Amino acid sequence: MSILVNRATRIVVHGLGDEAGRRHATACREYGQGKRCVVAGVVAGGSVHRFDGIPVFESVAEARAATGANACMVHDDAERAGAAIDEAAEAGMPLIVCVGNGVPAASLARAADALRRGGTRLLGPGCAGVMTPDEVRIGNLPGEAPQRGRIGVILRSPALLAEVARQFRQHGLGASTVVSLSDPCRAGLSHLELLQLFEADAGTDAVLLAGPIDDESEAACAAWIATHLRKPLIGWIADSGPAASQRARLAACGAHMTHELASLGTLTASVVEPQWLPFD
Incomplete structure (x- = not known):
C-alpha cells in the first residue's frame, strides 16, 4: 500500500565510510522500522567491517548476496x-536512491545502460529521498514526517x-508515500513515472504535487x-513567473490547484475524505 519502499525494503548504504553517510544511515535506522530495514553498508577497500551493528561489505553485489537487500542509498x-x-545497477538492485549532488553527466551516461538492462529504478541524483510514513525512510528528508494515510506526495522542494x-495532521490526512525529486530531474524517476506509480497503487487515493513539473516533461x-x-490531483504551484502557465494547464486537465x-490542507480535505487502512 505504497510505492517504491515499504516495511519489506532492505537497504544497503553505499558510502558508509564517510561521516555524512554514517549520519544519514543512523537517521534512517532510527525512523519507523529502520533497524530492520537498513541491513548493510558498502565501503570500498574493506577499511570498515561493521558500523553500529550493520555489516559492511566491499561491494553492493556482496552485500546483496549476503543480506537480500533490494534498495541502495548512494x-x-x-x-x-x-x-x-x-x-548497484550491475548488482541488480531494484531501487537506487542517490542523495549526492553534482554527479557528472558523463558518469550518469555510463550508468544508464546498466539501469536499463536491470530494470533498476533510480531516484536522484540530488534528491532528498523517499519515505513511507511509520515504516521506512531512505535519504535525508528534513523535518517532521506526515502521518500515515492515503495521499501520495511528490515534492519538488x-x-x-x-x-x-x-x-495533513490538522485536517486528519496522511501520506501513502512521500517522494522528493531532484531539481532538475536529470536521470532518475520523473514526475510522470511517479504519477503512474501512484495511479496504480491501491493504497493511494489522491496525489499531492508540491512544486512545478520539469519544463521538458510538462506537456x-x-x-x-x-x-x-x-485519482484527484492536488497541486501547489506558484501563481506568477514561468510556473503560472503550467498551473493553468494542469487546472485545465482537472487538477485542483x-x-x-497555507490552503493546501483545506483544499486537500475538500477533495479527499480521510480514509485509513489497518496497516499492521
Missing part, C-alpha cells in the same frame, strides 16, 4: 556517486515537507493526467 561524493550507481505534514504529464489519471501553501 551517499558518496559527486566523483564517486556515478560509479556507485553503476555498481523537500523544505515543503514540514508544512505539508502539519496541514507529457498534462496529456497523461487528462487521459489516464483517475492553489498557489497558497
